[in-house]
Structure formats: structure tokens, C-alpha cells
Amino acid sequence: MYHYHTHHKSQAMDMTSGSIPRLLLAFALPLLLGNLFQQLYNTVDSLVVGNFVGTQALAAVGSTTSIINTLVSFFNGVSIGAGVIISQYYGAHDDNRLHLAIETTMAITLFCSVILTVLGCTTVPLMLRLMSTPEDVLKAASVYLRIYFSGISGLLIYNMGSGILRAVGDTRRPLMFLCFSSLLNIGLDLLFVLVFRLGIAGVGYATIISQFLSAILILFLLTKSKDAYRLSWRDLKIENYILKRILIVGLPTGLQQALTSFSNVFVQSYINGFGSSCMAGWSCYTKIDQFIMLPLRSMAQAATTFVSQNVGARNIPRAKKGTMTALLMAVAITFSGASLLWLFAPWMVHLFNQEQMVVHYGVLFLRLCVFFMLFSCVNQVLAGSLRGIGNAKVPMIIMLSSFVLFRQIYLFIITRIFNTAAVVGFGYPAGWIISAVLMTLYYLFSKWEKKLDLQN
Numbered sequence: 001m002y003h004y005h006t007h008h009k010s011q012a013m014d015m016t017s018g019s020i021p022r023l024l025l026a027f028a029l030p031l032l033l034g035n036l037f038q039q040l041y042n043t044v045d046s047l048v049v050g051n052f053v054g055t056q057a058l059a060a061v062g063s064t065t066s067i068i069n070t071l072v073s074f075f076n077g078v079s080i081g082a083g084v085i086i087s088q089y090y091g092a093h094d095d096n097r098l099h100l101a102i103e104t105t106m107a108i109t110l111f112c113s114v115i116l117t118v119l120g121c122t123t124v125p126l127m128l129r130l131m132s133t134p135e136d137v138l139k140a141a142s143v144y145l146r147i148y149f150s151g152i153s154g155l156l157i158y159n160m161g162s163g164i165l166r167a168v169g170d171t172r173r174p175l176m177f178l179c180f181s182s183l184l185n186i187g188l189d190l191l192f193v194l195v196f197r198l199g200i201a202g203v204g205y206a207t208i209i210s211q212f213l214s215a216i217l218i219l220f221l222l223t224k225s226k227d228a229y230r231l232s233w234r235d236l237k238i239e240n241y242i243l244k245r246i247l248i249v250g251l252p253t254g255l256q257q258a259l260t261s262f263s264n265v266f267v268q269s270y271i272n273g274f275g276s277s278c279m280a281g282w283s284c285y286t287k288i289d290q291f292i293m294l295p296l297r298s299m300a301q302a303a304t305t306f307v308s309q310n311v312g313a314r315n316i317p318r319a320k321k322g323t324m325t326a327l328l329m330a331v332a333i334t335f336s337g338a339s340l341l342w343l344f345a346p347w348m349v350h351l352f353n354q355e356q357m358v359v360h361y362g363v364l365f366l367r368l369c370v371f372f373m374l375f376s377c378v379n380q381v382l383a384g385s386l387r388g389i390g391n392a393k394v395p396m397i398i399m400l401s402s403f404v405l406f407r408q409i410y411l412f413i414i415t416r417i418f419n420t421a422a423v424v425g426f427g428y429p430a431g432w433i434i435s436a437v438l439m440t441l442y443y444l445f446s447k448w449e450k451k452l453d454l455q456n
Contacts (some may be wrong), residue, residue, distance in 0.1 A: 010227050013169025015306045016091050016313040021324045028329075030171035032298040034178045041182035048189045049203055057200045060140035067127050067290030068148065071120070073257035075112060075156055079163040081250020082108070084308045084387055085242065086167035086229070091312025095228045097242070102164055102222075103235045104242045109160040111238075120149025140200045147201060151208025154215040161218030167305060168229050173221065181214035181274035186292045244366045249387055263404040270411050270424045274361075278421050281361025284352040285425075288366060292337045296377045299330035300384035307388025316448050323385040330377040338370040345370075358440055365425045372429035375436040382439045386446070394442055402435035 015023050052059040082105040089098040124145045133141055158181070162174035183207035185206050192202025222231035271282045303326040341348065349362030383395035411427050 003306060005448045011165075011170040011173055012090070012227060012229070014065070015322075016315060016318070017311045020306075020318075022378075024299070024306060024322065024326050024329060026249075027166075027169060027305060028298040028302040030175040031166070031301055032294055034171070034175040035294045035298060036291070037175075037178050037182050040195035040295065041185055042319065043190075043287065044186050045189065045203060045207070047198065047341055048186075048193055052193050052445075053199050053405075056137050057140050057203075059134075059137045060144055060200060064128075064141050064145050064148070066242075066268075067145065069261040070258045071116060071152075072155070072159075073261045074254040076159060077117070077252075077254025077257045078108070078250035079105075079160050080245070080253045080387060081246045081248070081392065082160065083163045083167040084191065084249045084390060085245050086164060086305060087305050087308030087388070088312035088390075091309030092314075094312075098142070098228055099230075099232070099235070100239045101242050101246075102229055102231055103237060104223055104239045105160060105164060105246065106231060107236050107238045108243065108246070109156055110159060113156050115235055116156065117149060120152060121146055123140060124149065144200050144204045147204030147208060151211060151317045154208060154211035157215035158211055158218055161215065161222055164222065164229060164231075167308070168227075169305065169309070174218070177214045177217050180217070181210040184213065185210040195288055195392070196441075216347055218436060245390070249390055249392040252392040252454070253387060256396040257400050260402055260403045263407065265282075265409065266408060267424075268337055270415060270423070270427075272425075273419075274421050278361045280353055280355070280358040281349070281363075282365060282425070282440065284349045284358065284362035285365035285369070287352060288341065288348050288362075289369065290332065292341060292370065293376070295333040295337065296330045296373070296380050297332070299326050299377075300380035302326055302384075303381050304384040304388045307385045311389050319385075319388070320448070323381065326385070330381050331374055333375050335371075335374050341370045342367055347382050349452050361421060364422060365414070368425050369429050372432055375429070375432040378436040379432060382443045384442065389448055394446075395439065396440045398442065402438065403431045406434050407431040 013023065013027060016025070046058060046061060047063050062074055082101070086098065086101050086105070089095075099420055124142050128138060128141055128145070145285070158177070162177070165171070165174050188206035188209060192198045192206050196202060198205065222229070223233065225231070268282075272279055303323055306322040306326065307319045310316075310322065345363045345366040346359060349359045349366065352362070353359065379399065383399065386392070386395050407427050407430065410430050411424060414423050414427075
């Protein structure tokens with residue numbers, strides 16, 4: 001048994017001093033790699049199911065995505081809230097409150113795990129009925145979801161543990177655990193499906209086993225750590241004022257992410273009206289779109305941690321400078337990615353499907369939307385930065401009114417006038433543009449110093 005921290009420096013990253021671009025990159029790169037890995041392993045899941053189990057099973061995994069995303073996004077929002085509070089205490093070098101925040105965070109996670117497991121396992125049939133899942137897919141989808149929810153605590157604990165490490169600036173070790181669990185998941189997928197012939201249940205088991213193992217690893221690491229952010233099981237309790245601070249940031253963020261995921265189900269229903277080739281083309285577009293979203297999401301998360309730590313250290317000018325640096329970096333990376341995607345769109349869609357009409361629709365959606373992603377950079381980075389100072393309510397209101405409300409009204413009206421696939425597809429960029437304008441105006445006119453006085 002070797003001691004991790006005695007002979008090397010801590011893996012945490014203090015962002016309150018040093019070169020801003022270097023710190024942001026050092027934080028965002030492992031995060032980006034981790035997210036890429038996660039996307040890849042979700043894609044491999046679909047590939048294994050599609051190629052070795054069958055079309056119904058693939059449809060089942062696909063149709064459960066929005067249910068799982070809605071619940072998981074909500075919890076992720078809460079973990080972002082916890083991260084902001086932990087970052088602020090870490091930046092302020094307030095070890096006592098940092099300790100309380102970590103114990104409270106873990107206690108909430110264990111509590112949520114129980115609730116979500118029970119809720120998930122009991123409401124599966126209802127959720128699938130609500131989404132009017134076709135009869136031939138229903139059985140496979142309920143098997144998969146039941147298994148998934150019975151093991152959801154592994155996912156929640158892993159996510160929260162990684163969140164704690166990221167809050168103190170360590171994105172390297174969460175990346176290592178994620179790579180481990182992804183590779184294990186792929187191995188188990190192939191073992192359970194090809195060797196044991198467990199079908200869709202095998203894919204479910206592979207997912208929860210690998211999540212549990214990475215959760216155990218991260219708990220072990222936090223418990224054995226010699227740093228200020230060590231997790232002590234004896235002190236596990238929910239401290240009310242810390243819980244309140246976590247929820248002030250976490251609830252709005254969670255609600256916004258959950259409702260946005262949920263509203264995508266409605267956009268899907270408009271797309272479904274154009275038939276299966278258009279549906280498949282849209283599905284290729286959303287898969288590819290996920291990948292280009294990753295760099296800007298990673299930058300936004302870097303902005304949140306950077307701002308929280310500097311606000312904790314009471315350095316507002318540095319926090320604002322970090323926000324602008326993160327935004328410029330996100331725009332530069334996204335612009336280069338978008339240009340490549342625009343050029344290679346036909347080739348990219350071809351990877352997922354070779355049917356001529358599917359490729360036609362996939363390329364249409366991709367070329368229509370990619371450059372509008374630049375507006376997404378503004379949304380994500382500014383919202384991330386505002387959350388870092390503990391203001392999550394306004395970004396939530398702006399994003400929900402743009403991505404959910406405005407988008408639904410736009411689709412409802414525009415499809416009555418010109419009902420074409422391109423016009424429906426433009427619902428995404430239209431929401432991003434409105435949100436970017438509102439977010440920029442709010443960011444420019446918000447008083448950060450007032451926010452600080454409230455926190456004391």
C-alpha cells in the first residue's frame with residue numbers, strides 16, 4: 001500500500017495566481033478528453049447493440065436516452081452547485097468550511113442515490129408510456145432502464161466525486177478513472193453480448209458494473225487523500241447553510257439542464273413528421289453535434305471553477321479577465337471545428353449511415369447549424385462564469401426562455417407557415433442566438449461586487 005501524497009505535490013490546481021490561458025487550458029484539456037471518452041463509449045454502446053443485438057434493441061437504447069439524460073442532467077446541475085461552493089472555499093483557503101462542504105456533498109449524493117434508484121425502478125413503465133414507445137420496443141426498453149436505474153448510485157457517486165476533484169482544479173485523475181470505466185464497459189459489453197448472449201440486459205449490466213467500479217475508486221482516493229479536500233466518513237452529515245448555498249446554484253442549473261433535455265423530446269416530435277430518413281439524418285446530426293459541443297462545454301466548466309476560486313479569493317478583476325479569456329478560446333476552437341465539419345459533413349454523416357436520403361438530411365442539418373455554435377460559446381461560457389459567482393438563477397431563466405419557451409413557440413408558428421425540415425432544424429440555432437443576446441446584455445450589466453457582499 002503506497003501513500004499517494006507524501007512524495008509528490010498535490011494534484012489540485014490553485015487558479016488564483018499564474019497565467020490565465022495556461023491554467024484554463026490545463027484544466028479544460030483533461031476535461032475535454034474525458035468528455036470525448038464518454039461520448040465514444042456511449043457511441044460504442046449503440047454500435048454493439050445495433051450490430052449484435054438488433055434494431056429493436058437499438059431503438060430501445062435510443063428511446064431511453066432522453067429519460068436518462070433528463071434525470072442525470074438534473075443531478076449534474078446539483079453537482080455543479082456543490083463544485084462552485086467547494087471551489088470558493090478552496091480559493092479562500094477556508095479548510096474548515098471546505099471540509100464541511102465535502103461531507104455535506106457526499107451525504108446529499110448518498111441520499112439522492114436511494115431516491116433515484118427507487119423512483120427510476122418504479123416509474124419505468126409510466127415513463128415509457130408517456131413517450132409513446134412503440135410496442136415492439138417496449139419490453140427491451142423497460143429491461144434496459146430497470147437495470148440502469150438499479151445501478152444509478154454508481155454513476156451519481158462517481159460524478160460527484162469527480163466534481164469535488166474538479167472543484168479543487170484536479171481534472172487529471174477523474175480522466176483516468178473515466179478511461180478505465182469506459183474501456184471496462186466496452187470489454188464487458190462484448191463479453192455479455194457476444195459470449196454470454198445476454199442481449200440488451202448485458203449492455204445494461206456492463207454499464208452499471210463499470211460505473212460502480214469507478215465510484216469505488218474515486219471514494220477510495222478521496223478517503224485516502226492527505227489534502228484539505230479529504231473525505232472523512234465519520235463526519236458525514238448535511239450542514240444546512242452549506243446545503244442551502246449548494247442548492248442556490250445547483251437547483252437552477254439542474255432544472256435548466258433537465259428541462260432543456262426534456263424539451264428536446266418535443267423538437268424530436270416535429271422531426272418525426274418528416275419520416276424515417278429525416279429522423280435518421282437528424283440523429284446523425286445530433287451525434288456529431290455532441291462532439292463539437294465538447295470543447296465549449298469544457299471551457300465553460302473551466303470558467304466556472306476559475307471564477308469560483310477567484311471570487312473565493314476576492315479577486316473580481318481576475319475572475320472577469322478569466323471569463324473573457326475562456327470565451328475567446330472557446331470561440332477560436334469552435335470556429336476551427338465548425339469549419340472542418342462544414343467541409344467534411346457528407347463524409348461524417350456517411351460514417352453513421354450510407355442511405356442517400358439519410359446522408360442528404362444529415363448534411364443539411366449539419367451545414368445549417370455548425371457556425372451558429374459560436375453563439376453557444378457565448379451562452380455556455382457566460383452562464384458558467386455567472387454560476388461561478390453563485391448566480392445560477394438568471395442563466396437558468398435566460399436559457400429556459402430561449403431553449404424551451406422561444407423554441408417551442410418558434411416551431412409551433414413556423415411549421416404552420418413553411419413546414420420544411422430545414423426550418424424545423426433551424427429551431428436549435430434560433431434558440432442559441434436569442435440566448436446569446438440576452439446573456440451578453442445581462443453579463444455586461446450585472447454587478448459582481450454586490451453578489452460578494454451577499455455571500456458574507
